Amino acid sequence: MASSRRTFLKGLGLGVGAMMLAPWRAMPLFAAGNAVNRRYIFCYMDGGWDQLLALDPRDPATYTKSTHNIEPAYDLLPAAYPRTVLQPSGSNITFGPAIGNLQSHADKMCVVRGVQMGTLTHEVGRRYFLTGKVPRGLTAAGSSIPAHIVDQHGALGYPLPNLVVQAETYNEDLHVYASGLALNGVGDLLAVLRDGPDAPDAKMRAILAEYRKRTSCDPGRLDPDGTGVFAAVKQSADDAEKLMDADLDKHFDFGGGATQEILDLRQRYGITDAQPNSGAAQLALAFQAIRLKVAQCVTVTLANGLDTHEGTWRTLQPQLLRDAFNALSVLIDDLANTADPDQPQKKLLETTNVVVFSEFARTPMLNNRGGRDHHLANSALFFGPDVPHNRVIGATSDSGMDALKIDPDTGAPRTDGVFVTPTLLFTSLMTNANYKIDKLRVNDTLPCLRPT
Structure with a gap:
């Protein structure tokens, strides 16, 4: 099945869901x-x-x-x-x-x-x-x-x-x-990297970015047990956003x-x-x-x-x-x-x-x-x-x-x-x-x- 930007984002969501539901092993942020x-x-x-x-x-x-x-x-x-x-x-x-x-x-x-x-x-x-x-x-x-x-x-x-x-x-x-x-x-990678027909325009992206900025929080405060799950979710979201905006x-x-x-x-x-x-x-x-x-x-x-x-x-x-x-x-x-x-x-x-x-x-x-x-x-x-x-x-x-x-x-x-x-x-x-x-x-x- 061909890849697409939408299926990539869905896959990211499933990955985050799996991290939340499965027995958690902290995601290392460094080697x-x-x-x-x-x-x-x-x-x-x-x-x-x-x-x-x-x-x-x-x-x-x-x-x-x-x-x-x-x-x-x-x-x-x-x-x-x-x-x-x-x-x-x-x-x-x-x-x-x-x-x-x-x-x-x-x-x-x-x-x-x-x-x-x-x-x-x-x-x-x-x-x-x-x-x-x-x-x-x-x-x-x-x-x-x-x-x-x-x-x-x-x-x-x-x-x-x-x-x-x-x-x-x-x-x-x-x-x-x-x-x-x-x-x-190669075409599948292009489909992942490019905006699809339902992608928000530049104005909407700016609004969404401002909303994320205003509602962001320190994931460490939501992580009293030290597992790093919320930090990992935030890292995944940040990486996905960078990928989508990197042209x-x-x-x-x-x-x-x-x-x-x-x-x-x-x-x-x-x-x-x-x-x-x-x-x-x-x-x-x-x-x-x-x-x-x-x-x-x-x-x-x-x-x-x-x-x-x-x-x-x-x-x-x-x-x-x-x-x-x-x-x-x-x-x-x-x-x-x-x-x-x-x-x-x-x-x-x-x-x-x-x-x-x-x-x-x-x-x-x-x-x-x-x-x-x-x-x-x-x-x-x-x-x-x-x-x-x-x-x-x-x-x-x-x-x-x-x-x-x-x-x-x-x-x-x-x-x-x-x-x-x-x-x-x-x-x-x-x-x-x-x-x-x-x-x-x-x-x-x-x-x-x-x-x-």
């Missing part, structure tokens, strides 16, 4: 504990990505179907794609032929290989990565990682702290304000806006009227939401249609991957060149973590239809301040590309080590920014994922 004020962009690649084409390549001159149970098949790709493994100058990371422009950012990224998914079911793998917990059957277990982050930060000036575009979001036991605002596309829609009008800002965004991200909700458009939304402090966490669907079991694998899979990686390269450029609004001496890439993932990988050998099926050994890609840079952690085997156990301190393969899982990736990422991880019910982390 809990020593958590760092980070921002996050989560990029989901829908369908299962081919890691031979992307983050875990193999040289076709060495690795073959007959010798290693690995079939790179780079020679079957359209002529525009390289036929071998890519490794830019100065990079410690190798890439497959579909990496596109993203390879230029090897010095800023951390690639994790051999992520053990334990499932070949789309829903299970997707929800495992979204929540950091193994699902209960097909049902997500626990809350989405962005909800955990927002829940611990509390009210830090983000009017829509958890934006989710064309992806699933969960809140099992966290504060209402941590819930993701689910959007079907933010002009920064997200990628289809109809004519400002130089919008024209530049359209050109950089390749946004077209024919594909207004493409992965590139969603990344532009994420960049604007982070830059303008609309949201602390943004989840986008960067690619769709990667489930290539048929012969279309040879054309569709590399095209979708390259388009996604090229758009991601633009986002990384923008984050690296834009000052953080709270810390102008730093760039956004120094305060924003970017996580790129899919529900699983694809088999190292082609099936009898010329495509690739689901494969357990996955990869993940990270940028930002809380991971090491220009580094590969983990590996897959040289025969059949199975996930290998690693030394948690070094990230190198070790037979008596541990498997890398989505849970360990997120407990590590959150711990590196001093977030609590108790709700993930795992205390272990990967020291090798700490920034160096």
Whole structure:
């Protein structure tokens, strides 16, 4: 169902009602504990990505179907794609032929290989990565990682702290304000940010503002038990009013806006009227939401249609991957060149973590239809301040590309080590920014994922 300004306000009312009726837990107005004020962009690649084409390549001159149970098949790709493994100058990371422009950012990224998914079911793998917990059957277990982050930060000036575009979001036991605002596309966000047909005019707004000012009271005087419920309600109302009055829609009008800002965004991200909700458009939304402090966490669907079991694998899979990686390269450029609004001496890439993932990988050998099926050994890609840079952690085997156990301190393969899982990736990422991880019910982390 499409979002609107009215449904957003109704949702706010329901949230406040839930706070009043449910067993109350005070809403933190500042970051809990020593958590760092980070921002996050989560990029989901829908369908299962081919890691031979992307983050875990193999040289076709060495690795073959007959010798290693690995079939790179780079020679079957359209002529525009390289036929071998890519490794830019100065990079410690190798890439497959579909990496596109993203390879230029090897010095800023951390690639994790051999992520053990334990499932070949789309829903299970997707929800495992979204929540950091193994699902209960097909049902997500626990809350989405962005909800955990927002829940611990509390009210830090983000009017829509958890934006989710064309992806699933969960809140099992966290504060209402941590819930993701689910959007079907960029247009839904515009509907939330713009005045609807029944919105009061400027004169009426001024009257209402004066009334609120005259009838306002100190919420602390209504809160003798110290729970903070009335302060939280007032904070929610104030945040909603600021959102409605901020005139933010002009920064997200990628289809109809004519400002130089919008024209530049359209050109950089390749946004077209024919594909207004493409992965590139969603990344532009994420960049604007982070830059303008609309949201602390943004989840986008960067690619769709990667489930290539048929012969279309040879054309569709590399095209979708390259388009996604090229758009991601633009986002990384923008984050690296834009000052953080709270810390102008730093760039956004120094305060924003970017996580790129899919529900699983694809088999190292082609099936009898010329495509690739689901494969357990996955990869993940990270940028930002809380991971090491220009580094590969983990590996897959040289025969059949199975996930290998690693030394948690070094990230190198070790037979008596541990498997890398989505849970360990997120407990590590959150711990590196001093977030609590108790709700993930795992205390272990990967020291090798700490920034160096």
